[in-house]
Amino acid sequence: MSKPLTLLFTVVLTVLMINAVFGQKTDELYMMNGDRLTGEIKALEYGKLKYKTDHAGTIYVDWEDIVSLKSAHLFAITLSTGERWFGSIDSSLDTGYVIIAMPLASQKINLNNIVLIDPIKKTFWSRIDGNIEFGGSYTKASDVLQLNGSFNAEYKGRNFLTGYRSSTIVTTQPGKDDNRKYDVSVYGVRMYSGNWFAQVNVNGESNSELGLDWRVLSGGAGGHDFIRTVYSRFSGSIGLYYNGEKGGDSSKVTSSIEPAFSLSYKVIKYDVPKIDIYTAFNVFPSFTETDRVRMQYDLQTKFEIISDLYFSLSFYYTFDNKPRTAGAAKEDYGIIGSIGYKF
Structure with missing residues (x-):
């Protein structure tokens, strides 16, 4: 055997042996x-x-x-x-x-x-988990096209986690203005003993159906896991937020202070297919605007197709009894289907 081939064989064999030793599952x-x-x-x-x-x-x-x-x-x-x-x-x-x-x-x-x-993972990138989703639908009879997508990423430390969430829904129909719904959130959560936690977050939102050009919600909350078992988690939190928003028909920016009351529940069923169910309900009664109340409800069910690839079916309901744009709808809701991948 020639020297180059001998050297190549030695290198390959060495790499395989090192991989076998350090890749052993013990x-x-x-x-x-x-x-x-x-x-x-x-x-x-x-x-x-x-x-x-x-x-x-x-x-x-x-x-x-x-x-x-x-x-x-x-x-x-x-x-x-x-x-x-x-x-x-x-x-x-x-x-x-x-x-x-x-x-x-x-x-x-x-x-x-x-x-x-x-x-406990050693590198920064290995501590990040998340998912990405894409979906869409088209109805020929009404010529309505709807596209949706989302991206979520979360970094886990020993006693804290921080993350980013975003989602987009765009509905188009000839002869009508596009309906657009955008949501983005950056958050941090600190876990404490006794199933208590504290969180801070900044949320951005836009919803043309509700006449909302943009909204920025920032603040914090304290919460507790009322039920924390190996099979499910039921949590609640109370917080206080600053709300700055602008309607679609005005250049005026309105500010308010809002408490927040939240409940969430998650459970995973490992049948065939594996099913991941998450639901959350949030209420924002305003401190500074008389009789104003906003609500948000979300329900998402994920059906595993193969490992890390899934089909998602989601329902959302948004309510604002005093929308910023005159004549705008007070509620928005929809059902969204998409294909997602976990990383």
């Missing part, structure tokens, strides 16, 4: 039926442990079927009480328990109390 999963699975713990969320194996690929294991697990990697472990622990996971002599190993101490925890396991 986490261990102990099942109720006595099986032991070697792989890599990816996450626990809504009752399913995402687990990557060499032979079967990525699988989802019912949390209630697991009696113990073990990993030398670092994780953020959230309990149903809101407590958060950071460390590696070791098996326990007591069935149904694990040991969270931390630098200066260790803690034995009942598996039934764990609702969330997130790997």
Whole structure:
């Protein structure tokens, strides 16, 4: 064999050996039926442990079927009480328990109390999760074309997360003005023990159906998870916001102070197909404008097509009893279908 070929063969073999050594999956999963699975713990969320194996690929294991697990990697472990622990996971002599190993101490925890396991990722980009969606429809009889899209990204730290959300809906019909609905939000959330959290956010909005040229809402809120189980999450919050907005038929910018009352619920069903359901309800009664009330309701259901690819069906309802533009509608609602991808 010539020297160049020998060198090439040596380099390829070395790379493969390094990849085999460092790419080995060494986490261990102990099942109720006595099986032991070697792989890599990816996450626990809504009752399913995402687990990557060499032979079967990525699988989802019912949390209630697991009696113990073990990993030398670092994780953020959230309990149903809101407590958060950071460390590696070791098996326990007591069935149904694990040991969270931390630098200066260790803690034995009942598996039934764990609702969330997130790997602590080392790089900035690996800590970002999100999704992108696109959809559209066309009705020939009325010649109505509707296009919609959204983009969401979230960065997770140990006790906080920050994110960006945006969505667009454009409806066109010959002979009529386009209807446009834009929403964008930048937010930060700090988690505390006892299932409490605090958040700050800045929201931008435009809605031609409601005669709203633009709105900027900024402020903060405090909230609590009333229900936090391995299968679902039900939360509520109360906040205070500054609202600056402009109607479509005026150059006047109006300012107001608004409290905010919010409820949200999320659950994932791991049937075939996997279904992700999220709903939220927000009310904004104005402090500074007499009898003005705004409301927003959202319902989204995602049906998994294949891993990370899904079909989304959403319903939204927006209400403003005193729209900024005279003669504008007081409510706007719609059903949106789209194809989405999680990253």
